[in-house]
Amino acid sequence: MSDQDAVFGKRGNRDLSVVNPNGRGTIDGTRRSGPVRQGHAGDPFLIGENMTGGYGKGADILHDCTIAVERGQIAVIVGPNGAGKSTAMKAIFGMLNLRKGSVRLDGRDITALNPQDRVKAGMGFVPQVNNIFPSMTVEENLEMGAFIRKDDIRRTMEQVYDLFPAVAAKRRQAAGELSGGQRQQVAVGRALMTQPSVLMLDEPTAGVSPIVMDELFDRIIAIARGGLPVLMVEQNAKQAMMIADKAYVLVQGANAHTGTGHELMQNDEVRRTFLGG
Amino acid sequence: MDILNALVAFLNFVFIPAAAYGAQLALGALGVTLIYAILRFSNFAHGDTMAFGTAITILVTWGLQSLGISLGPLPTALLALPFGIAATALLVLGTDRAVYRFYRAQKAAPIIFVMASVGVMFVMNGLTRLLIGVDEQRFDDGARFIIAVRDFREWSGLVEGLALRSTQALTVVVTVIVCAALFWFLNRTKSGKAMRAYSDNEDLALLSGIDPERVVRLTWIIAAGLMTIAGVLYGLDKSFRPFNYFQILLPIFAAAIVGGLGNPVGAIAGGFLVAFSEVAVTYPWVKVAGYLFPDWQPGGLLQLLGTEYKFAVSFVILIVVLLFRPTGLFRGKSV
Amino acid sequence: MSSNRQAAASSPWRAPVLFAILAALFVLEGTVRNGMFSGSWNTSLAILNMGLISAITALGVNMQWGYAGLFNTGVVGFLAIGGLAPVLVSLPPVEGAWAAGGPRLILSLLVGLGTLALARIVYGRTRKVWTVALVLLVGLVAYRWLFDPAVTAIEANDPARTGNIGGLGLPILLSWLVGGAFAAAAAWAVGKVALGLRSDYLAIATLGIGEIIVAVMRNEDWLARGVKNIAAIPRPVPYETELQQNPAFADFAAGWGFGVAEASGIWVKLCYMSLFLVVLLVIILLAELALKSPWGRMMRAIRDNETAAEAMGKDVTARHLQVFVLGSAVIGVAGAMMITLDGLLAPTSFNPLRYTFLIWVMVIVGGSGNNWGSVLGAVLIWFLWIKAEVWGPNLIGVLVGPLPDGDIKAHLLGSAPHMRFIAMGLVLLMVLRFAPRGLVPEK
Amino acid sequence: EDVKLGISLGFTGPLESMAPGMASGAELAMKEVTDSGLLLDGSTVTAVQGDSTCIDAAAATATVERLITAEGVKGIVGGMCSGEAIASLQNVAVPNGVVMISPSATSPALSTIEDNGLFFRTSPSDARQGEVMAEIMMEKGIQNAAITYTNNDYGKGLADAFASSFQEKGGTVTVNAAHDDGKADYSAEVAALAAAGGDALVVVGYVDQGGSGVVRAALDTGAFDTFVFPDGMVGQALVDNFGSEIDGSFGQNPAAEGEGREKFLAMAEEAGFDGTSAYSAEAYDAAALMMLSMAAAKSSDPNVWKNNVMDVANEPGEKILPGELAKGLEILNGGGDIDYVGASSIEMVGAGESAGVYREVSFDNGEMTVVGYR
Amino acid sequence: MIRVEDLHRHFGGFRAVDGASLTIETGSITGLIGPNGAGKSTLFNVIAGVLPPTSGRVFMDGEDITGLPPHALFHKGLLRTFQLAHEFSSMTVRENLMMVPGAQSGETIWKTWFQRGRIEREETALRRKADEVLDFLTIRHLTHEKAGNLSGGQKKLLELGRTMMVDAKVVFLDEVGAGVNRTLLMTIADAIIRLNKERGYTFCVIEHDMDFIGKLCDPVIVMAEGKVLAKGSASDIMQNEAVIEAYLGTGLKNKDMVGA
């Protein structure tokens, strides 16, 4: 089932019957990883440096863009729609080919790794869209989050359920049948299950109600303070800035402003043009 | 009223044959559905791959027979089956490597996969014929009947006879086992869940650390097993002729679609629905009615429609079923 | 991501170059004689003519799939029903058939249709299943009471030679239009029931309707003699034998340096070709006009996202029905043309591999959504389909050449005809590899 | 001169398992003639195969078009199924003036078609065989029978012919139902036949196609145990498939008294193929007829030798059996007259159709034995 | 404008909308808020004809529109946007807009054959209108981009843009704000107000951003567990204990750890 089917039922004839377009990916899963190289001394935990690139053969979207996050910190990316925030996240995750620049994690240069191997290297990611398995139950969604883990996952799962009680009540329901905000909670829950060494979230709070959003931010702070670096894109910029140790403003694929969340909040121009007054 | 004879006539001519045929279709549809759900296309090469697997199994069976190895009352082909599955798995994995992988990497439109599978169908079609020729081959041995008509008549003293071929029983039993195993695998094991996850959302599966190529390989191997088993059971029960394996593709697809493509329960239900509607709707009830109401002398055969329309009739039934269940027999979760 | 590649792949020269290559293939087939080509213009043109008919069929399928995303798996049925038209329209009337039961037959068909309509109205008014069932039952009995004797009488009318209801003796070209109308009517009925529901439903309904139409044509002898076939269907072009007896034509042929038999064949084929080309171009013109208009934009939107299109005020079901009927009508025209070209209606020949799946291959190889692509794909695939008959066995000859003589070699050589499929499959895979989005992709 | 003869049969498609046997039959005759060196001053005859697909009229037309206009064949053994045969005859053979002799197409439509005298067939006429079959059954005391026929013009034509002559003789046909070849399952058909009942089941089909499938299912369910087999079913394959299970059944196929068919079978065995496979003998006869007619006309031009086909096939003249083509050629070269009997006892009536003599066979103790000729 | 009476929509045993009754006054901008899973989108979908109700009625201007298909509602002037953007991904952004207006003569197939000139004129007008909308949404530079290639927020803008292509009576916006830059969101709010004032559109807006709701909406309806929990002005609602309890919350608990 694709996203829309959950609400609208299986109507229409498009592409179905003989082919099954639901859940097709955009990432080339057959690509093999290249070698891992030595990183630079004094790097942050995760850094995408001087990234330049775009989708397929199309024009460049990112222009010499640098994003980094330190251990135990929260880095937030903000910017207008279409600035390239999601693209930067994907670039860091190896989902598009960089023409220039490198991505380094924990002292290693992982620019040549494919996304699968980055997951194995400890990166966790919640994409902005299509971030759940719609026909699997909530519980199975979480299990899939823990796919590469070998240890007991029940404790982590309980923690996720504690965090999102609305979802816990629906653990046997197909995730595709949830409301928009509930799905978002499942998506974040899935990433938390991975117990990654760095967590990347693309607009985790889009569509969730204020009370849940607060919970979520709380949780993110707790996670980061526990030592797990968090890199996220946010449009709920005011709240995000409040908790950000480091904030990036992207405009047209390039770094426009960088600083601590507090600094940028003070900056009038940034506040007016990007954070909504 | 002679209920016993009526019942036996019904069992012998409608129920048992339709059940065996239904099980054969169900196994085929299961393979089609699996590939549809996980690799996202309808595999037109399914029938011809079934023929290939069966051909290999037949060759191995002959080899075993010439060595004097047999399974007693069971067909020797069961011993040869693993070889057939292995060879078919190698073939489909090779095909995947040579054909489909390219399109996967390209993210080609799914319909392109379908057309590529038509190309593969042609090639397999020729390959099987090069391997074993076009003629009919019989390779069943062991006991033919569990219940033979004559014995049944003697035993029961009824006018009507009842036959149960061992291959029919075998087909149904194997189908049940295979389905149960597949269910268990998909819903309970980690690899099975990974397959479902991949089917649901490829990118996210990859972001969860599931290796997509491994899922694809696994799918092909399971599909190869299903195809070979289906093909061999069908060949044991009927006979093996490569052309028939293309012809069976249509009912298999009908079964898979009516059950709800991508849904294993649906595939099974669809298989039985197609088989029973083919047999039951065109069945002339005159004999059964004769036993039930001995005084009634109907003029005709009490047949709804001639057998020449059997496939058409089964389609009408399918459509009517869908009218009342517009989402297919089983929608639920796709694989 | 893929969309960028799409744009890159469709250079404006692509289609013309590919068409030129295709034309070259036909010229080679007409002039060069070697292991690959036969060097006969007759062969070349014969392939081309059937290729053009395939192209029209492919256009119809492309309308349904390429424009609207409707998966029609019953192409064979619509071709067949179109093929009925030349028989019913253009064959001379059968003596005695009409008298034997014609009016009664028509009446029974009217009663049958009337029953269905009545059932529908009753259902609409009362919503009671039992009353509807009753109406249907009474209607069915009346229908069979009228129908069965009429059919028996007609089929008893000289069954070895005729036994069918016969035609109207009208011009054959008219039957092409009628073929389209037949198919459109069938499509309308199917679409009314099946469209607008879920996708698989349409696939299975069309698969079924294809089977049903063919089954009816095979088994209802009164209609078109069933499996006993109908031959000698009138032609819109002169007969070769007539041309051969025409001295003026013999001179004309000699002027071009052809034997009269050969020239007559070529001439007839050229006549057919012109007719087919006219039909093809008219259909393409109309289709392109529509496609390049807001209508085409709306169809693309519907194909792209039905839910959103519906919310934007487009009546998706009605549009689907429209394009389904139009596409089927085109397929029906092609069916009538094909039967005219064959001069024969043989219901046993309508099998889905050849008339549904091969057509699909044509559409997809050509590039779905693109009319010129469909034409290119159709003619090319048809050419390959025919040539594979020669290439396959030649290929195996080359392949087993180095093998030592023996059983295996003999077996392989004996299986040479099956290389037809292998060759076809390999070529198809190669074309798809070279152009994974079709030869001329939709822009 | 090297005379080319085309063989246009359905090497792929539903009847693909019958085509190789037929092609071998035709090639056997050509080889025999070539080896004799007696045709038209030592001409050789080569076969050019074409795949008619049996069901695709357009593909068959293209194939025959190639055989005639590109390969320049002087005659064609084929087509195999009536539809494609009609199409290729009308659209290619007649316009180009090339003879087609079909070993297997039996459609009545072919009798009435405008063929300019270019079409013949060596398969027997339905009407005659139907009558023979009805006669045999009556003699065996079978009063009511069920019929199943393969759903094409051969099956339909023969089944109808048989039904009417059986009823004329006082028999009852309980059901006359079709089966399709190459189908996945015949339970429905057998269920219907069994429900209708009858003392015997007449199986008008092909032995390596649906015919055997129906017999198999009928035996297994105990629906029938006596079967009647017309020409498409009678063959070694039947015995191989069913052995003694069909004891008590019987049938007939065209073959003259004298050793016509036996000789052909022996020759086929020597050449390494199964001569009993359906229509193999008829294909041999078709090719032989062509070459004999050429010899009689002293020309390989089909427009000339088409007029000799009837003479060569019918009385008066010396009877020629398979393996005696050299003898026949010699007589013709000497200006004599022959009556080609061949493997399937050719007798041309009307518009080039074969009338034929039938041999009656019965199945006992798992073997097929010849009972007599009629 | 819209009146909903005792509406129920159940999924299996689950009551997503459980007896909701509400009215949307003509000319108002009504806000609809509530916790995740409260049934807001489901309510929208029932009103917009995408889902049939289990029971209950929907009226528009006093006329019963329950169960009418979406395309019919569109022609009555009822438009909606989707929570998960439903763009026509293989069409360009401009085409996405141009396809919206109904009653285009170019959408009747025979007119495309015989009335080319008229279609051309209509197209030119439409193109101009589409470009105005694109300018307004600040995505004019994306005119020829395939809609599928837009960023998440840009797709949301496109959703909104489509409603501006025709003269609607009432527009349902399902979380236009989610994923849209806050500065731009305020511009959108201005636009909504302008459409409301100048063209008389009635709006019903689902949104989780309380700034946006506060700026825009009067009245605000709060849903929870499929029922209407409260209705009132934005400021009243934000004071409402029950609403704070169920929906708004009281802010971050971990404030102490921020910036540590």
Ligand SMILES: Nc1ncnc2c1ncn2[C@@H]1O[C@H](COP(=O)(O)OP(=O)(O)OP(=O)(O)O)[C@@H](O)[C@H]1O
């Ligand atoms: N197809 C479905 N099957 C089963 N339950 C469903 C289905 N669609 C929605 N639901 C349930 O109905 C409830 C209401 O969903 P709805 O989408 O209306 O919520 P919402 O108020 O829009 O929430 P959000 O703010 O998160 O978008 C949810 O709990 C959801 O799980």
Ligand SMILES: Nc1ncnc2c1ncn2[C@@H]1O[C@H](COP(=O)(O)OP(=O)(O)OP(=O)(O)O)[C@@H](O)[C@H]1O
């Ligand atoms: N798959 C794609 N192919 C081509 N171009 C794309 C693709 N996805 C996004 N783009 C383009 O890249 C640019 C940046 O997109 P991106 O998704 O990174 O924006 P964003 O900053 O995340 O915006 P938002 O806040 O709206 O999510 C946009 O202009 C968009 O048009």
Ligand SMILES: [Mg+2]
């Ligand atoms: Mg984004």
Ligand SMILES: [Mg+2]
């Ligand atoms: Mg919602």
